[in-house]
Amino acid sequence: MAPMGIRLSPLGVAVFCLLGLGVLYHLYAGVLSSRLAAFRQQRGVDLRDLLALSVEAAVQGGKEVKRVREENVLEEQSKGKTKEGANEFLTLGDLSSHKKMFYLIKNTYPDLKVNSEEHDSSVGDTQVWSRDIPSEILEKIGGGKEVPPESVTVWIDPLDATQEYTENLLQYVTTMVCVAVDGKPVIGVIHKPFTEYTAWAFVGKGSNVSPRASYSANPHRVIVSRSHAGKVKSFVQDAFGNNTTIIPAGGAGYKVLSLVEPPPGESKSADQADVYIHVTYIKKWDICAGAALLAALGGQMTTLQGEDIDYSGTEANKGGLVASIGVDHKALLEKLPNWDPDKH
Template identity: 75%
Template sequence: MAPMGIRLSPLGVAVFCLLGVGVIYHLYAGVISSRLAAFRADSSQLKRTVDLRDLLAVSVEAAVLGGREVKTVRSENSLQEKSKGKTREGASEPLTMGDLQSHRKMYNLMKNTFPEVTVNSEEHDNMVDKSAAWSRDIPADILDKIEGGKDVPAESITVWIDPLDATQEYTENLVKYVTTMVCVAVDGKPIIGVIHLPFTGFTAWAFVGQGSNMHRRASYNVSPPKVIVSRSHSGKVKNFLLDAFGNSTTIIEAGGAGYKVLALLEMPSSETGSIDQADAYVHITFIKKWDICAGAALLNALGGHMTTLKGEDIDYSGTPVNKGGLVATVGVDHKALLERLPNWDPDKH
């Protein structure tokens, strides 16, 4: 008897083939799906990096755009001044249309260009301007001094914006003190600083470890130093400095933290008559990080220092308040100067 064979009908063969294809499809679909997910994760990770040279260029553009708003509002005398309240020292904190208009330009430009970066501004406003876009222009001096490809993770970046520094002086038309500022901190360290003078058009910038358009002055004096301080609450700091450096100490009262940092540096000849010259900048009460971060980056890029009164580095991430006061210098022995300061706790004054 011949062995019995198994015969499959054409329909059975078709069903069998379909089942096999289905199994293979599901196996490969799972592999493809997991690889696509990994690809998307990699792509997402790539999107979360930022070229710091681009961020410097946008920071300069933002400071200049904000400065135009500040200048326009002042020239049209349309300040619409109101009070935000009182400072810790009891001084009034004014708010003007110059502050708000500048904030809108600067904040929206930064957020639209780098949406995944944390941006903190002194002012708060719900007006969203989706049209604010970077021109893609990188100034020639930045192209000349800074190489591209300086990529860092977006989540490590904190941007601090001061849309109008020295608002009190702005309301009094003491416009030489007024600046707009942008600072980029990476892991809490100030890396990029931009300080723009709206009423002269000059912009100071620095990228720590890479370059700057600013320089130290040829000489500084610390025996005794010329110290620049805030004009809004200069009484206590004057006594503090006279105790530290003696009665022959020159104390310069000025508005705006940005202006005070520029007073430590060599300025262009067109600015020489308008900017005071100081050897140190001292502040003995609380101060906000958007006031000082850009100046810290400029000084650090030139080998200078901005620390608390106790010589501690300031962390430019997290909350906006620096509670330790500050001492800013360049071209002098910062540590030796700190050692001459009397004990002072800003939290108790």
């Protein structure tokens, strides 16, 4: 008598197959998940693309800044007072520029960390970068460099020199974007909305700006804040003498541009400086773009103690700053008096 075989109905076959697939899923799901996660982490961000996007964001933000000022709908309000007692202003120009700049970057690269001076809970702009790279960048930057998105921090200042903006001192106003990789500024963009001039730099790759032909070492021309000055004037005079030329000006972006060759058509004598010094509390979106620009040109921006500033962590820089190009930065630091942030 032949042994009896086991026969499965079509339903049984289906159940058996499903059970088998379930076992395989549990065996391999973890492996597949980890490999997919690794794949995502390997997807790098091309820094030349991010430079072009940063330029576009600064320009688009600048258009909003200019539009609001020309329409005279600033809707000005105070965000409070600084430690020195100065009002910190917020306008519709700040918010409209923030929305353009922040969402253009986030819509294009959702995984990037983007820190902005302003915050807006309204519906975001849906614009995405066209991925067009300006010919100037293609000509000067031969190739990009890919970095992991988790190593990138983007700092944006939608409207630098807001107080001057409300006073119609528009020469000081800029929009800025900075890209830091592992805390070091590598891309800086400073855009002047009312002259439509854009300065940009990619550290180690190139820039569309250059140092001036000469700088004065004795005496220095030192540019400082006009609205958040603290005790900077006495600090500068203690360092370099009472005959030092001190230039009060608005906007950190404007002050950095005063250290480099001015753009065509702009007066070469207007607020040109050799050193930029700040002694009070300042936010990193104010200074990161300038730090990248100077670094690309062989200059430096450090705390008053000569320390590098980390652009991956908190938003505040409490160590003051000294920025220079074309002069001996170390010699500058050695002349600075002892500095206590709580007294300035």
